Amino acid sequence: MSLGFVMLCHTALDRAAQVARHWAERGCPVVIHVDKSTPADRYEGMRAALADLENIRFSPRHVCEWGTWGIVAATQEASAIMLRDFADVRHVCLVSGSCLPLRPVGELRDWLDARPRTDFIESVTTADVGWTVGGLNAERFTLRFPFSWRKNRMLFDLYVEAQRRMRVRRKLPAGLVPHLGSQWWCLTRQTLSAILESPDRAEYDRYFHRVWIPDESYFQSLVRMVSANVESRSLTLSKFDYQGKPHVFYDDHLQLLRRSDCFIARKIWPHADKLYGTFLHPDAASQPRAEPNPGKIDRLFARAVERRTAGRAGLYMQSRFPNREWVNGRTAAPYSVFEGFAELFEGFDTWLSKVAGTRAHGHLFAPERVEFAGGAQFYNGSLCDSASLRDYNPRGFLTSLIWNTRGERQCFQFGPRDSQKIAPFIAGDPHAQISVITGAFAVPLFQSNRNFGEIRAEAARLQRIESEFLTILRAPEVKARVRIWKLAEFVESPMEPLQMIVDEISPRSLRRLTEVPRLTNLTGFGQFLQNLRNQGMKPELMGDFPVGGDLPNPGGRRPRPYLVK
Amino acid sequence: MSVVDSYRLRWRRKRLLGRALLRSYQLRPVSVGADRLSGDPVLLFCTLRNERIRLPFFLQYYRDLGVDHFLFVDNDSDDGSREYLAGQSDVSLWTSKGSYKASRFGMDWISALLRRYGHGRWCLTVDVDEFLIYPFCETRPLRALTDWLDTSGMRAFSAMLLDMYPKGPVQDQPYREGQNPFEIAQWFDSGNYTISRNWSYGNLWIQGGPRARTFFADSPRQAPALNKIPLVKWHRGYAYISSTHMLLPRGLNLVFDEWGGEKASGCLLHAKFLDTFAAKAEEEMARGQHYAESREYKAYLEGLKEQPDFWCKWSEKYINWRQLEILGLMSKGNWA
Numbered sequence: 098m099s100l101g102f103v104m105l106c107h108t109a110l111d112r113a114a115q116v117a118r119h120w121a122e123r124g125c126p127v128v129i130h131v132d133k134s135t136p137a138d139r140y141e142g143m144r145a146a147l148a149d150l151e152n153i154r155f156s157p158r159h160v161c162e163w164g165t166w167g168i169v170a171a172t173q174e175a176s177a178i179m180l181r182d183f184a185d186v187r188h189v190c191l192v193s194g195s196c197l198p199l200r201p202v203g204e205l206r207d208w209l210d211a212r213p214r215t216d217f218i219e220s221v222t223t224a225d226v227g228w229t230v231g232g233l234n235a236e237r238f239t240l241r242f243p244f245s246w247r248k249n250r251m252l253f254d255l256y257v258e259a260q261r262r263m264r265v266r267r268k269l270p271a272g273l274v275p276h277l278g279s280q281w282w283c284l285t286r287q288t289l290s291a292i293l294e295s296p297d298r299a300e301y302d303r304y305f306h307r308v309w310i311p312d313e314s315y316f317q318s319l320v321r322m323v324s325a326n327v328e329s330r331s332l333t334l335s336k337f338d339y340q341g342k343p344h345v346f347y348d349d350h351l352q353l354l355r356r357s358d359c360f361i362a363r364k365i366w367p368h369a370d371k372l373y374g375t376f377l378h379p380d381a382a383s384q385p386r387a388e389p390n391p392g393k394i395d396r397l398f399a400r401a402v403e404r405r406t407a408g409r410a411g412l413y414m415q416s417r418f419p420n421r422e423w424v425n426g427r428t429a430a431p432y433s434v435f436e437g438f439a440e441l442f443e444g445f446d447t448w449l450s451k452v453a454g455t456r457a458h459g460h461l462f463a464p465e466r467v468e469f470a471g472g473a474q475f476y477n478g479s480l481c482d483s484a485s486l487r488d489y490n491p492r493g494f495l496t497s498l499i500w501n502t503r504g505e506r507q508c509f510q511f512g513p514r515d516s517q518k519i520a521p522f523i524a525g526d527p528h529a530q531i532s533v534i535t536g537a538f539a540v541p542l543f544q545s546n547r548n549f550g551e552i553r554a555e556a557a558r559l560q561r562i563e564s565e566f567l568t569i570l571r572a573p574e575v576k577a578r579v580r581i582w583k584l585a586e587f588v589e590s591p592m593e594p595l596q597m598i599v600d601e602i603s604p605r606s607l608r609r610l611t612e613v614p615r616l617t618n619l620t621g622f623g624q625f626l627q628n629l630r631n632q633g634m635k636p637e638l639m640g641d642f643p644v645g646g647d648l649p650n651p652g653g654r655r656p657r658p659y660l661v662k
Numbered sequence: 663m664s665v666v667d668s669y670r671l672r673w674r675r676k677r678l679l680g681r682a683l684l685r686s687y688q689l690r691p692v693s694v695g696a697d698r699l700s701g702d703p704v705l706l707f708c709t710l711r712n713e714r715i716r717l718p719f720f721l722q723y724y725r726d727l728g729v730d731h732f733l734f735v736d737n738d739s740d741d742g743s744r745e746y747l748a749g750q751s752d753v754s755l756w757t758s759k760g761s762y763k764a765s766r767f768g769m770d771w772i773s774a775l776l777r778r779y780g781h782g783r784w785c786l787t788v789d790v791d792e793f794l795i796y797p798f799c800e801t802r803p804l805r806a807l808t809d810w811l812d813t814s815g816m817r818a819f820s821a822m823l824l825d826m827y828p829k830g831p832v833q834d835q836p837y838r839e840g841q842n843p844f845e846i847a848q849w850f851d852s853g854n855y856t857i858s859r860n861w862s863y864g865n866l867w868i869q870g871g872p873r874a875r876t877f878f879a880d881s882p883r884q885a886p887a888l889n890k891i892p893l894v895k896w897h898r899g900y901a902y903i904s905s906t907h908m909l910l911p912r913g914l915n916l917v918f919d920e921w922g923g924e925k926a927s928g929c930l931l932h933a934k935f936l937d938t939f940a941a942k943a944e945e946e947m948a949r950g951q952h953y954a955e956s957r958e959y960k961a962y963l964e965g966l967k968e969q970p971d972f973w974c975k976w977s978e979k980y981i982n983w984r985q986l987e988i989l990g991l992m993s994k995g996n997w998a
Contacts (some may be wrong), residue, residue, distance in 0.1 A: 160924070188746070345810060398998050401998035402996055404923075404924050405924060407922060408924040409924065412924075414822075414992070415822040415857075415889060415918060415991070418918045420920050426922065464968065478976060479978075481854060481875040483879040485880055486875060486882045489856060489883065490856035493858075500990060612945055
């Protein structure tokens, strides 16, 4: 028993002819339909090129515009010729001019001979379809589509909208259950002739004439009425992207296609010489073959679609630049921001990188220069320590840093002395963990050797900036994980907050801190605050420090000897 | 965008096209391969002055990518560039003695040629030191890319300028004719670019890289723009605004996705920093024919006195397009 191909072509006719010849020479009749809008000279050229093969026919030409009836009409007519002229054909395969057989046709024939009564056609009810693009699903069958989507998009949309408003619904022919599926099928003579010779065909044709994309539904629906044995899958490997256009195969897909074990693939780039050369080679090596398994190709294309629609979170580049409001994935990875810790503890950076196994920078937004970890001048991605470059675009600076260091958590110090332009951005970023000890900016002032007038002015300035930062952090739309302690409160029991922060940064190392950073000496700090008050400033972010000189007991309820230094 | 604004942009575009028409009279054809310009070729447009030493590799590179025909404007070269190009069968050559600056840094001449020969075709507009890298460029010719862009309904393809530099002072490794410049300048900055949106033209404005950190650390606003849209399915009504950084109508500049996805994009490897650079910078300064009083070259010359070394510990060594893709400098988009 033989296998026949119905081939629909419109461009790259030389490639189509090459494939048709390949099949015809191997005993499979081919009926070719060439789109009417293809120039006549090309059509004649193709006819001439295949004139020597007596099992090739050309069917009357229709205009095949995407999504319209012409494609179905062409298929019907070509199939009828196939059934009429080649009596020994049992399975008819519908292919396009850009299809390419991946396995010798003999294998396909044998495989079909083992399944003589099975129709291979993807046919899914509209409710279960997930692949349609553009929102038209069940409506394909209940509305009318007289306007071309390609040429008259506006009329098309307007008419659809008008029908929706007026709640127009078409009546389906009796017994017809709409099904959708890939255009490329392989049907038995019995099934195909039953569809084409059906007494109700005129009614069905009239109905499908106004259905949207009938080539994906005509045979797919009717086959359910006449066939007893439908296997709902296409033998043609064909993948569509998110816009509904087919993915194209190139020379570099050779191994992938080989290993897919599919029989036919579409669509092939016409200039993919290596693919055509390999798969149409007269003695294309036939390895022991398995069942068609397009899984690998599925994954490849699924990844491509994902990259186009979701992209890589936290990446800002020439072809991915999410809107400012785009909260999802502002940065590539979680990071921590510490305010006041470096002021309160000696060698906090070093301690943090050691304990939490992260990269701990100094004040990345310091006014003088970017304090990268280890005082480096350059950092990952050749980021430079110039403050003016950073301040030119602080968001860009931070997102680049986080992107460049993917896989290694970044921590940095922040403070009221630093450039504050970045504050709203980190507050709105779910990846940010922000821990603030308010009022700790006063500690370096307390230790400094400056005139008190200057100190007072500076303290007032820093307090104002920090208050503004706190306002941002307390806003309802904040997405970052924010923790705020007052200096006095923190000094009372520093262990618990530290433990909590470290646990969050490296959740796997669930062990108690054995080493804590050295708390700076705060003796006399209460008096210092009182002096500020006496000078007319109101230090309010530090909390209540007793003036009497005695510090609240560091270590709190759980005193640890190494902490009291 | 208001009606007034779009009307203004329309006039801007018309004016640019008018300039191109005016300047096109400065162009004198040397050799025009009219037969090569029929059909549906991929065309490359380039304007140059005294770049003889770079030409053999440049032509070879783009021939290998599948450019069908080159259209050059020679701005009064005296080093044999013109003679060399005239002898190539796939090159059409025009020459102009006009001012580079007055012709918008060569863009008026190129626009005239684009309008005349580029209509309805894919046109690549590059400088002689720019080398296009796009996804799968090792295995798929330029035609595969343009076919795919056609079926995806995209009219323009962006390729960011990626400055390449050698390790050590640029003068140390002399460039030989025909040599791949990236054997010398094989390093680049992988992640120090800043992007902002230019709302009036709808494009992205990208700055950064080695030039910004070496020459413009104190005046980052003046650092050169790196965003480029070199590959466009041309229409005679289109116009490049400044170099190939942006185009009119504005829709062509929307080569990026605003909702988190990635569109396909490439890179233009920039082989500017070779030993030829110092001489070039001096020559260009003397001519004063570059953008914004040659501010860029002024900065370079000052920097060059100190024998600059762009290389730093975090410089990345170029391997292939996949590396650039992973680093996030370009993207495959949904091309697989």
